[in-house]
Amino acid sequence: MSLNTKFITNEEDNKLEARLNSKLDGCKSFDCLVGYFYVDGFYKLQDQLKNVDKIRILVGMGVGSRVFKIIEESRRSEDTQDSNINEKDKILLNWIKEKKVEIRALKKVHSKLYLMSNGEDEGCAIVGSSNLTAPGLSNNGELNVQLDDNEDYKYLLDKFNTLWDESTEITRENINTSRYNGQTSSNSNRKADLVVIKETVDEVKEVMEKIEADSEYISDFESIDIKKGIISGSNNILIVNKEIRDDLIQKDPRSSEVLKPIIKVDQVKKWDISSDENYVIFIQKDMDLSEYPAVEEYLSQFKDVLNERPPVVSGEKQWYELNKTSYIDPEMPKLIFTCESYASLYAVFTDKFTYSSGPKYALSCDDVRSLKIIQALFSSNVLNFIYKIYKNNSDQKRVKDTMIKEKFPLKFPKDKKEEDKIIELVEELQEIDDKNQIQKSENDLNDIIYELYDLNDNEIQVIEEYLEY
Structure with missing residues (x-):
């Protein structure tokens, strides 16, 4: 893992996934502002996030369908054992129910910001191009920069808190279904105007395996x-x-x-x-x-x-x-x-x-x-x-x-x-x-x-x- 540069590009030995997991060790809170959030991005950080007290995720453009399903399920069922969410996704579901994780939306924000706090108003920030998705954290070519100056951290935390106060819950009423058809939403006053993007991680793997079965090359x-x-x-x-x-x-x-x-x-x-x-x-x-x-x-x-x-x-x-x-x-x-x-x-x-x-x-x-x-x-x-x-x-x-x-x-x-x-x-x-x-x-x-x-x-x-x- 390359930690000798403040720039993070997802090149070999310089992955945002590795940098975030390193910085999350010992953190009390984790805030992120992204354009898109998929559950596969959550899995990349899940182990280190277990010991983080509070996680806030602010999304501006779209969430994966599995994230949306988890959010909706968190409002319906008191007992996660009875939910139709798969076992892997129940970790995020439980954390939302426990208020450990909050996910909110603010219309058409496309900035990317990750804030990690050790408490006592101290922490560091990573600003750049990576969404909270598996490709954004590991595979896509990206350009992010780590800011360790505490004054930078406090400035960005203040900006994040302002946006968080302006944000809204993610509900069906805030989903712009017209964008599926390439149309423009008629309701331009929404605070959230998200697209739900199909996440098919497990299904993709199963279909790929079926395609490969008994094939020639x-x-x-x-x-x-x-x-x-x-x-x-x-x-x-x-x-x-x-x-x-x-x-x-x-x-x-x-x-x-x-x-x-x-x-x-x-x-x-x-x-x-x-x-x-x-x-x-x-x-x-x-x-x-x-x-x-x-x-x-x-x-x-x-x-x-x-x-x-x-x-x-x-x-x-x-x-x-x-x-x-x-x-x-x-x-x-x-x-x-x-x-x-x-x-x-x-x-x-x-x-x-x-x-x-x-x-x-x-x-x-x-x-x-x-x-x-x-x-x-x-x-x-x-x-x-x-x-x-x-x-x-x-x-x-x-x-x-x-x-x-x-x-x-x-x-x-x-x-x-x-x-x-x-x-x-x-x-x-x-x-x-x-x-x-x-x-x-x-x-x-x-x-x-x-x-x-x-x-x-x-x-x-x-x-x-x-x-x-």
């Missing part, structure tokens, strides 16, 4: 090849558009030998690869650049920039070479994987003669039908659900080939009719432009894939709610 297939793609180290120079390519060939027809079609990172969209024509200047170490005078003249104007690339500085590469050339045979049909956001992974099929540009991965095999089935699976809600779980519980923020090979459970159709329907939908999605039709076809495809994994309505709901939030 890319690594199980020897015929499938996966490569990272060409990394130039200077795309704006070594990858050129059609106009520059045509000009170089006009000056010297031999230039065509080293100008190869390539799919750039920003061309890959879900279900589609843009029609922009791009070409990589593909000159390998055993080739003589002087044999391509037009290309040499073009590159020479950027020689100083190209010389600054690390493989050139180290002597590993010549100034005109590409940084890395791990690629799928351009003649092979292939899937190009991409990640457009924190939890959206998909693969796009192409059978064009082309190289692919890193850092996206390309996957290839001889069977085009299998590639299109794999495309459907990787672009589905099921595997995006698995992807989001992996990202939320890992410090790894980039898609790696080992992830594609080993983390995604695959289930293939058992009969040709089902296989034909999946391929038909994939091919349709690559052709249509209408957003409504795309959504309908994606829904149809997801329904088929849900059936492949034998998922029931409740399990599908867990997947879709997890992806939504």
